[in-house]
Amino acid sequence: xxxxxxxxxxxxxxxxxNLVLNCSFTDSAIYNLQWFRxxxxxxxxxxxxxQSSQREQTSGRLNASLDKSSGRSTLYIAASQPGDSATYxxxxxxxxxxxxxxxxxxxxxxxx
Amino acid sequence: GAGVSQTPSNKxxxxxxxxxxxxxxxxxxxxxxxxxxxxxxxxxxLIYFQGTGAADDSGLPxxxxxxxxxxxxxxxxxxxxxxxxxSAVYLCASSLSGGKDEQYFGPGTRLTVT
Numbered sequence: 001x002x003x004x005x006x007x008x009x010x011x012x013x014x015x016x017x018n019l020v021l022n023c024s025f026t027d028s029a030i031y032n033l034q035w036f037r038x039x040x041x042x043x044x045x046x047x048x049x050x051q052s053s054q055r056e057q058t059s060g061r062l063n064a065s066l067d068k069s070s071g072r073s074t075l076y077i078a079a080s081q082p083g084d085s086a087t088y089x090x091x092x093x094x095x096x097x098x099x100x101x102x103x104x105x106x107x108x109x110x111x112x
Numbered sequence: 113g114a115g116v117s118q119t120p121s122n123k124x125x126x127x128x129x130x131x132x133x134x135x136x137x138x139x140x141x142x143x144x145x146x147x148x149x150x151x152x153x154x155x156x157x158l159i160y161f162q163g164t165g166a167a168d169d170s171g172l173p174x175x176x177x178x179x180x181x182x183x184x185x186x187x188x189x190x191x192x193x194x195x196x197x198x199s200a201v202y203l204c205a206s207s208l209s210g211g212k213d214e215q216y217f218g219p220g221t222r223l224t225v226t
Contacts, residue, residue: 004154032212043116043203044155044217051212089154097211098168099145102154 002027006090006103013080014111021075021106023090028068031093034100035064035075038087047088048075080110114138116218118204124224125194133189133221137206144187145205145215146179155203161187162210194225 003026013019023033031052036044048057048064050073056065063076077084087107091100117136125131137144142163147155157171161181169179176194181187191198201220207213 032214034214036217041222043219044205046214046216049214091154093212094157096168098160099157099171100147100155100215101157104152104154 002030002092002094002101004090004092004101004103006088006106008106009104010107010109012109012111015080015082017080017110018076018078019080019108021077021088021090021108023073023075023103025071025073025092027095028071029095030068031097033064033066033073033093034091035062035073036089036091038089038105040086044089077108080108082110082112084108085110116204116206116216118202118218118221120221121219122222122224124226126226127194127196129194129225131191131194131223133191133202133223135187135189135204135206135218137185137187137204138216139185141206141208141216142184143207143210143213143215144181145207146187146189147203147205149201149203149220151200158189158202160210167210191223194223196225199223199225 035047050066061078087105089105091102144161146158149155160168163184176192179189203220205215205217
């Protein structure tokens with residue numbers, strides 16, 4: 001059974017710092033991996049989707065990498081801003097391709 | 113175009129009551145998903161529809177939970193004899209045709225059972 005773990009559970013950084021959020025998974029036979037952002041009391045916003053044949057995706061100040069062999073993905077945020085404060089969730093498709101399996105998330109706080 | 117919408121945004125009900133939660137997917141999306149998110153946890157899968165049929169309902173916790181999508185668009189999640197443990201945010205998502213397509217999430221319905 002696929003399990004997704006996100007470390008750290010919470011992170012506080014000053015504005016301008018570069019940071020890395022980690023996601024690990026137990027079954028390397030994955031399809032897509034998605035990173036989402038969730039603001040308090042809100043739904044999920046998709047940030048980046050990495051297909052299984054890809055190693056990374058970039059969007060603006062965000063870069064996500066995927067290493068299937070080691071069961072890891074990282075989300076790199078450059079030059080963090082207070083508006084980046086949110087919970088970041090990592091999710092993988094299940095083997096049947098019918099659902100996403102989520103980690104518990106990393107709650108990021110960026111102070112000005 | 114419009115995103116996924118869910119109604120109501122908040123629902124408070126008493127233990128033992130019946131509730132219905134509605135999801136309007138993105139127009140043209142054939143795949144629809146329901147997830148449940150408890151406080152401090154990531155969303156957990158409940159059920160997946162492809163068109164009108166439930167292609168995977170393995171995440172439904174018990175037979176008090178049921179979902180329908182009669183015309184292949186709007187979906188309703190139904191919970192009978194609600195329990196306090198059912199309190200959570202219920203999220204709906206849709207994708208163009210399922211499989212490896214990206215899922216787009218609605219804002220969720222916060223259900224509180226008192």
